[in-house]
Structure formats: structure tokens, C-alpha cells
Amino acid sequence: MARKEVLGKGLSALFPVDDTDSLDIEIEGTGKKAAEKKQSGKKAPLYSASGEVVQLAVDSLIPNPGQPRKNFNETELRELADSIAEHGIIQPIIAMPSNEGANSYIIIAGERRTRAAKMAGLSKIPVIVREYTDQKRLEISLIENIQRSDLNPIEEAAAYKNLMDFSSLSQEELAIRVGKSRPAVANALRLLKLSADVQKSLENGSINPGHARALLSVTDKKLRERLFKEISVRGLSVREAEKRAAVLNAAPADEGKTAKPAKRPPEIIEMEEKFIERLGTKVSIDGGLEKGRITIDYYSMDDLDRLYKILEGEC
Numbered sequence: 001m002a003r004k005e006v007l008g009k010g011l012s013a014l015f016p017v018d019d020t021d022s023l024d025i026e027i028e029g030t031g032k033k034a035a036e037k038k039q040s041g042k043k044a045p046l047y048s049a050s051g052e053v054v055q056l057a058v059d060s061l062i063p064n065p066g067q068p069r070k071n072f073n074e075t076e077l078r079e080l081a082d083s084i085a086e087h088g089i090i091q092p093i094i095a096m097p098s099n100e101g102a103n104s105y106i107i108i109a110g111e112r113r114t115r116a117a118k119m120a121g122l123s124k125i126p127v128i129v130r131e132y133t134d135q136k137r138l139e140i141s142l143i144e145n146i147q148r149s150d151l152n153p154i155e156e157a158a159a160y161k162n163l164m165d166f167s168s169l170s171q172e173e174l175a176i177r178v179g180k181s182r183p184a185v186a187n188a189l190r191l192l193k194l195s196a197d198v199q200k201s202l203e204n205g206s207i208n209p210g211h212a213r214a215l216l217s218v219t220d221k222k223l224r225e226r227l228f229k230e231i232s233v234r235g236l237s238v239r240e241a242e243k244r245a246a247v248l249n250a251a252p253a254d255e256g257k258t259a260k261p262a263k264r265p266p267e268i269i270e271m272e273e274k275f276i277e278r279l280g281t282k283v284s285i286d287g288g289l290e291k292g293r294i295t296i297d298y299y300s301m302d303d304l305d306r307l308y309k310i311l312e313g314e315c
Helices: 017-029 032-039 074-087 111-119 134-147 153-167 171-178 182-193 196-204 209-216 221-234 238-258 266-279 301-314
Strands: 053-057 093-097 105-109 124-129 283-287 292-296
Touching: 074 111, 105 111, 105 134, 111 124, 134 153, 134 171, 153 171, 153 182, 153 196, 171 182, 182 196, 182 209, 196 209, 196 221, 209 221, 209 238, 221 238, 266 283, 266 292, 266 301
Parallel strands: 093 124
Antiparallel strands: 053 124, 093 105, 283 292
16 A cells, blocks of 8 residues: 655654654663663664664764755754753654765754754764655655744745745645645745845844735835835834835825826925935825925824934934
């Protein structure tokens, strides 16, 4: 009987139940407790029901070139290294033979654990060695990271795109593979439309996906960049960013209706733009060169207080 596709249902679904039970024994394969057990003459079994768990030199494991995760937090790695030094590696690394040599293996799942094991000073770690196609290798790496929430929004979006391009998958098919809803996948992929500066801010956590969605709602790229600067400089909340996005989206339409020289002098239009740039909010000037009225929009008491302080400083 052909084995059913299990990707997207959890990384543990890649292994039969019997395999998982036997892997638990490998908790004592490394670390201080393992050394005590070895001295007592007891040995943990190296074979599981469907795959062999072997002790491989940690230096023989090389990173997966398709690994979607690019950034590893040094503090978290150190904490994991301390835990591994005490208790060993609870879940074996998944790897496949490498073309670079008979004694080298590509990490399919567990690069973070491998890095921490090196930091902990382990020379060997438990590994399950299996053969994978390039597509399957990419899928497993992506799913493991997503399920552990190890990817930042841009890494996740880039991984989705790579998997779609590599496997010729639609968004619907990809969503099924990785166990996500299609809208979630679509929203993630939209993040790649943002500028490099915005993507970098998402990666380092300066802004969050809510801010990114507000930015994406601004249709004009120049106005989108303006909003990004406001979020960065003023520390706008997601709700405030959404309100500003709505204002900026309305601004071009208003300008298109009133920018005719016969109705509005170009000096007034230019001055209106200066007010908007200076105050960081919607400003409307109704009138001509002799007299008129200025309308300044605000969106909260904090925003009003901010505007007051700016205007007070100008007086």
C-alpha cells in the first residue's frame, strides 16, 4: 500500500508511532546523564521501527542550503546549549547524505539543535539519516520552522515563495502542504512586495505584520514610504497606522479633484503639501492667495497634543 502524504499535518507525522516511542529512548544518548548511564553499562538502542538512529560526529553535519531560517538568536542558542549539556538532545536531528563526501550529511530538520550541541561541546549527536528529494527537503525544513514559530515574517514569506516556485504549487496547494489557510499564505506572500527597508524592519522586529498590512493598503509607493517613516519616527500603533493609511489613500483623490490651476493656485497646493509633511497628518487649505481656511485632522488626544507641541514650537 502506498504511503500517504503527511506534510502539513505536523513534523511528527513524518514518523510512525513506533518510531516516536523508540526515539524517546535517545534522550539519554548525549549529555551528562548519558555519561552516567554508560558507566553503569546500559546502552540505549540505536534502531527504530522505520529508521536508524545513529550517533554522528557533530562536525559531519552541514547546514541545509534551502533552510528558510537565516537568523539564530545567540542568547536562545546559549540557553538551549546549556539544556543540551545537562540533558542531551531529546529529539534526534534529521539528515540526508551529502554529495560533498561519504562522511558528511545535510541537516533537514534540527539546525538550531546542531548549533547548540556544538556550543555545548558535544562531539556526537543522535541523527536519523534518510534520503529525500530536493522538494521534500525544502518542505520539511519549512514546516519544522513554521511549527516551531522560528521564522520571522519575511523568512516565512520567502520560504513560501521558494517552495511555490520550486514545486510549481498554487497558493491553495501550498496552504494544504504547510497546514495554513490560503489567506494566511497570501498575506505572507504580500510582504515581499514591501521595500527592502520595510522588510528589514519586519525581520528585526521594529515593526510587526499589522504595520506591514497597513503599509500595503497604501496604493501609492511614495505615500507608503512616508507612512513607514511616520511609523518608525513616531512609533505609531497598528491602529494609528491604519488610520493614517486611510488618510493617505484619500489624499491623491482629493488632490486630483482640486489640483486644477483655475480653481487652486499652485502656491496653495505646494503649501498644503508642506503642512502635511511637517505635521504628519491630513491638512486641507480652502481658499486663495488672499484668504482661506486651514483644516488639520487629528486621530486621538495624543495626536492632538503632538500637533499642539509642533505648532507651539513654530510660534
